[in-house]
Amino acid sequence: MKAGPKSAVDDSPLPFKPRSKVxxxxxxxxxxxxxxxxxxxxxxxxxxxxxxxxxxxxxxxxxxxxxxxxxxxxxxxxxxxxxxxxxxxxxxxxxxxxxxxxxxxxxxxxxxxxxxxxxxxxxxxxxxxxxxxxxxxxxxxxxxxxxxxxxxxxxxxxxxxxxxxxxxxxxxxxxxxxxxxxxxxxxxxxxxxxxxxxxxxxxxxxxxxxxxxxxxxxxxxxxxxxxxSAAGFEHHPVDCKHCWELANPALDDFLHRDALQALQPPKTREATFRRARLCQLASETEGGFLPPGVWESLNTGELIDDGTEVVIALDGSFSEDTTALLLGTVSTEPHFHTLAVWEKPKGDDGWRVPVEEVEDTIRAACKQFQVVEIIADPFRWTRTLQVLQSESLPVVEFPHSPTRLTAATGDVYSAAVAGKLTHSGEPKLAAHVAAAVVTEGDRGMRLAKASRSRQARKIDLAACLVMAHSRATWRATKKPKRRRARSFRR
Ligand SMILES: Nc1ncnc2c1ncn2[C@@H]1O[C@H](COP(=O)(O)OP(=O)(O)OP(=O)(O)O)[C@@H](O)[C@H]1O
Ligand SMILES: [Mg+2]
CATH class of the missing domain: 3.40.50.300 (P-loop containing nucleotide triphosphate hydrolases)
Known part of the structure; x- marks a missing residue:
């Protein structure tokens, strides 16, 4: 007999006495x-x-x-x-x-x-x-x-x-x-x-x-x-059995393989299939800055020797709680290494970027390497740029104008896929590059965070990479023959 609102209800305890307390x-x-x-x-x-x-x-x-x-x-x-x-x-x-x-x-x-x-x-x-x-x-x-x-x-x-x-x-x-x-x-x-x-x-x-x-x-x-999910395997084909099994623990149990087979593209769009059936977030590859595997292939594991001619890029404009410094060697095929990253400690909402520490790190790097340019977006770093310039350090402003960023981003992309840049394998830089996506504008691509949320993964070192690459390659091709006493600002 079906129980219903009007039927008598048994109010005795359920005959269930499990021994486990878990x-x-x-x-x-x-x-x-x-x-x-x-x-x-x-x-x-x-x-x-x-x-x-x-x-x-x-x-x-x-x-x-x-x-x-x-x-x-x-x-x-x-x-x-x-x-x-x-x-x-x-x-x-x-x-x-x-x-x-x-x-x-x-x-x-x-x-x-x-x-x-x-x-x-x-x-x-x-x-x-x-x-x-x-x-x-x-x-x-x-x-x-x-x-x-x-x-x-x-x-x-x-x-x-x-x-x-x-x-x-x-x-x-x-x-x-x-x-x-x-x-x-x-x-x-x-x-x-x-x-x-x-x-x-x-x-x-x-x-x-x-x-x-x-x-x-x-x-x-x-x-x-x-x-x-099969997240991280977006470069595998959509019918990759390994990905199917990875993402679908119920496959061949109560989820039927032939049903999945029948749903494959072109019956459903590939991005939809990947999202719904493999939990792969399609835009992670579609909008991802570099194609999967490219960044890893550029890792030489080498650091930058003292005294090397380098540029330093400074950025923190993508998240108020991160500031990053990246080194790039002056070369038509530059090599990159993270100099420093400051991140807001978890839960510390009162934290501010330690500006003086950032400046001191730059000063120390200028002693260690032959720094030819210190590059930053003047919008956020006016004071720092002024202070460093007053100490005759080679400051270069890199205003984040759409035209400029678009061209520079396109250049890094081309260089990376052609194997014309390398890096030390530093994990934060890899993480920021992996987190960056590109938005396609009228004039080409620009970097963006995967999501606007404040918790979105950071990409500030990727932004440094764009600036550092632009200036490092420019310096390499147009090296000033003889340094005259003049401002480095341009
Ligand atoms: N061990 C089990 N656990 C849960 N469900 C099982 C099990 N064995 C078989 N099934 C059956 O598998 C099916 C699972 O479908 P269900 O609607 O719960 O999945 P779902 O993930 O919510 O699907 P959807 O993504 O469409 O919302 C049900 O018909 C369920 O009865
Ligand atoms: Mg459901």
Missing amino acids: ESEKFEKFAHKFIKTPKGTGAGKPLKPRPWQMEIVRDILDSGARTVGLMLPRGSAKTTLSAAVGVFVMTTWGEAANVVVFAVDERQAGLAFNAARRMVELSEELSSRIQIFKDRMYMPSTDSSFQVMPASAASAEGLDYVLAIVDEAGVVNRDLFEVVQLAQGKRQRSVLVAIGTPGPNLDDQVLLSLREYAADHPEDKSLRFREF
Whole structure:
């Protein structure tokens, strides 16, 4: 008999006494005992969480993180697994264990709710204890509920939950997400799960912001992020089996290879297939500054010898919390090495760039190397440039005008792909170059950050590279024959 709002509800405790105190282990037992796979492969059979699904479950239930971000491709049981965890939490976390599900729209939220509802209906023990309504399930014995919420920020105000599931976090509205996130703190134990496949808008989406934040703040244990993706293998062909397997843990299990095969380009656009089926963020390669593998191929591992003729580029204009100095040898095929980078320590919002330390580092480098130019955008560095110039150091202004930057960026690009520059393999420089994307303007390409968010990965050393390369090669071809006493400004 189906339980319903009007039928008698069994208020005896659920016959479930797991020996383990570990939540994820309890969940595994609970799934075996009470949850049947609601549909698809294995429908009607007890839900057996796979080892990779247990990793996700541990993130949600054991890690202590308040927010858990999970990025998986389409069809990897995101909805089903989160519904199962929701049913577990609702029925085993004691009094007032409220579970809420948000999604982009009612249809999506309905999918998660329906999966949970079917799980309850398919279990005698659960259905006799839980009342099922249109968009809500209620367990009177503990005053716990499982509810689908309309996808609006207003509906999320004042929430009180122990588990919130934001399904489709790749497309969910940011305002809504933030309201759900801010509702935390009322319970000693509560967790927000943002699970999804990357959505089409790569510039602004909740899932990727969490991913970026997690990458930048590994020390922040309140956020846990896990992805199943073939990110980093964007240069592999779209039908690369290794990438398919890497990104799709459910492949050949309940995700069928022939279905994936059938969806391949040209049936879907390559960028879409890569994003949705491999969690590869297409614009990372499409807009990426250098083609994959190019920067690595230019690494000679060599430092720059003392006394070498060099230029120094100074930049920090892409992020207020980073300042970078890059050395480049004066040559038609220059060699680059990071001189110094200052970054805001995590969480220290009062931090400012230590301008005097930057100036001292430049002065020290002028003693160590034969520095022919110190290059910076005068817009942000007027004072420093004036001070250094007053000490007769060879300051050169490099105004960041679109025309100038575009030409210089194009030159670095051509030189890099033609193997006409090298570098020392310094990791920060590599990271900044990898994080840089280009925007195509009327006059050609210019560097930009992959996203405008303040947490976006830094690219200041890449900006230094553009300036340093421009001046180092110019110097090499047009070396002043005889130095006269004149200003170095041009
Ligand atoms: N061990 C398992 N865990 C979860 N789901 C399973 C398992 N075995 C089979 N399935 C089935 O796999 C399917 C997973 O589909 P589901 O809608 O949950 O995936 P999804 O990642 O949310 O998909 P989409 O990207 O379209 O939103 C369901 O039909 C589910 O019943
Ligand atoms: Mg889903």
